[in-house]
Amino acid sequence: MTTTLYTSDHEWLAIDGDVATVGITDYAQQQLGDVVFVELPKIGRALKKAEAAAVVESVKAASDVYAPISGEVLETNEALAAEPALVNSDAQGAAWFFKIKIADKSELGGLMDEAAYKAHTA
């Protein structure tokens, strides 16, 4: 069973067992505008919660994407290199950024559920 949680910095993470798939929210992509480049973390990199893990560049600006939890990067979404605009068309689906092996499940406690995130961006 997958649970989706959100950060106040507009990342989403879909949790399946001890693996989380991370991306940016649809709200975030709307704020950014047209995405033209995504820089992904290296596979195997050990990320610390709140550390800059990826970069998403719109026509106008570069924005950091932060690790929502600590853990090791297992996989990155190569499709984003060829088609960064996927972030605009399917931010919370096909345009996931990376998968991470969750190091400490207690870190999930501080994240928002969908209702809380909706209130956060309202």
Added chain:
Amino acid sequence: MLARDDKDSLKRTPLYDLHVSLGGKMVPFAGYDMPVQYPAGVLKEHLQTRASAGLFDVSHMGQIALRPKSGKVEDAARALERLGPQDIVAIAPGRQRYAQFTNADGGILDDLMVANFGDHLFLVVNAACKEADEAHLRANLSGDCVIESLADRALIALQGPKAEAALAKFCAAAPSMKFMDAGPHEVAGLNCFVSRSGYTGEDGFEISVPAADAERLAKTLLENPDVMPIGLGARDSLRLEAGLCLYGHDIDTATTPVEAALEWSVQKSRRSGGARAGGFPGTEAILAHFDHGAARRRVGLRAEGRAPVREGALLFADSAGGEAIGKVTSGGFGPSLNAPVAMGYVPTALSALGTKLFAEVRGQRLPLTVAAMPFVKNTYKR
């Protein structure tokens, strides 16, 4: 950029309500609350302008009339030549020219457009500089000219391959105008000043219109399905692809016209040996750059990868180590090229086309090549 708290102090152009009604995302720019993009987004707005036509509100820019006290426009032109290195006297009635105001060191105080309207000169200057420019003109030219701020006029740019057809319905003169023609013309029955120019590299027009009529004119032009409203975001990416300087970024008080690769804008008559050589602020420094070369130069830069290289990125001659040799002054993604483009300053010895350089982006050195500008071929109607 202003902080959000200052939003209330921002000025509005006569088209503010129209921008909001069209869904413009408003941001502070040069003291004005301006649309950075509309719902279509920067990418589509950019490509629309290249393929069809875009309408830009550039009312934040300054418009100034320079009226000769003698009644002879050449006296105003001669007076204006005291403030910059261009041949203003040679601008024929009905023509416009790109110019700069320079300082005592040869640096650029502002860049501007100067049109000869027959009995007076018409100037368009940058928004952020307009008050200083006006004070500069008053301090230096008041003996010869009446300096009139045309703050009661808006300025609309219509740019792109379908701009001529879109404007021709309302302005009989439009189709016969050539690049840099300028003069008073009626547009939709309104008293406008029209020039065939712009800031996108595309064919197009800039239309100065009384502020009270600006919204009506903009709405009239936007009724054409070929014309879309375009925000400042796409204006910036368009001018970057066109290799055009943005004041305060690519040129400023510490860059001379030669360093900025703007030699073409300084006519021979004002250079060493010319009929009216010198006589402008910074003559010594600027003519020395013409005669002996400058140590650094603005160049175009193309990256190999897809990562945009933005303003402020340091440039290096090598992939590792060494001191920075220059800096990017404008950079981003070029939607027409589907690739990053940038411009910046490098030592003249490293300014030749094809020179391999590196830009530091997030701690990595990305390979770049010095490339010809404009990055996208301009389509001016000569």
